[in-house]
Amino acid sequence: MLLYTCKTAPSPRRTRMFISEKGVEVPMQEIDLRSGEHFSEAFLRRNPDATVPVLELDDGTCISESDAICTYFEALYPDPPLMGADARSRGLVSMWNRRMEFDGYLAVAEGFRNGAAGFRDRAVPGRHKVPQVEALAGRGAQRYRAFLEDLDERLGESEYVAGDTFSIADITAFVTVEFARGALKIEPEAGQKHIARWHEAVSSRPSARA
């Protein structure tokens, strides 16, 4: 088993945090996104979509998409459960994880990829060239600020994003907040005290350094 990853990209970080929370050791290989190694022939054979992370199994099967790789590890190592322990909690964790991803992570990615010079024809991840749309840089930032308000409200009523226990939804939200700091230069507001409490708790977990 080998995980293709990139230290500076947010999506592989979600997978690394997840694996760390499972207490599993997985060999990793760094892909240099800056030099375009993800568009090399060798990498495209593993993932024609040209994205990291990719998990290569011993039989040669390659699984891409960070959430799919987490799903694989959840099935292989059910403890501790990070995607819910029964039908109800599985549904709720999935719901919260998707809210974090769609309202938070994708908003930051939209703002960043449509504004940064390095993504001129790569406004959307994947094999196809997609032109930037300038207006999205601002719209992404606006959506992310609204997301932070919602997240603070949610964390005012719940210890973790999806309820009483730490889950993949916390990983997605945490990586999103860290991603936005560099990519959009936006931090949570000083008054968002529930985010501050939660962010400190998640930061202190060993997985935050994965």
Place this chain on the structure above:
Amino acid sequence: MLLYTCKTAPSPRRTRMFISEKGVEVPMQEIDLRSGEHFSEAFLRRNPDATVPVLELDDGTCISESDAICTYFEALYPDPPLMGADARSRGLVSMWNRRMEFDGYLAVAEGFRNGAAGFRDRAVPGRHKVPQVEALAGRGAQRYRAFLEDLDERLGESEYVAGDTFSIADITAFVTVEFARGALKIEPEAGQKHIARWHEAVSSRPSARA
């Protein structure tokens, strides 16, 4: 248990097809999106994000996000498996389902919601107003055409999207193709014969009428 749904919207259709494939009967209640019933106080108490579908459990718990509702039913009724049967297939089905969703479904939604008059301040689903960006109407259509090329290639090497067996990835892809027909007026090309073969097979399943 009660599923809040809408006959004319694509996202609830994914959930209805999934439930139909499981052979389960679930009571449903129609939400009138045209009159804005999803922004009513009664509905926002169930889903502050103002989207359908929503599944209300007997204890009052509400699960939104179509994929999360499918996750709930997969855990409750594992047979037939629609999200993979072991760790490897769970990872692969999740990967393909996300590709169908991100490269296909979201491209159609982006093109539609940024172009249609009825979504002026609702370019992104959710509780917050998000303005339309005109350029995305065309970019969404361009991304969807690229998706159809990739889908045809994939279905040339595999009977179903995620491999030899029908899965949630087929449901997402099928609903996307049906959604695009009305929303973007784009059909698969006449030369995309693998899509045609697969579309006919999926259309003939009873769940296609759910």
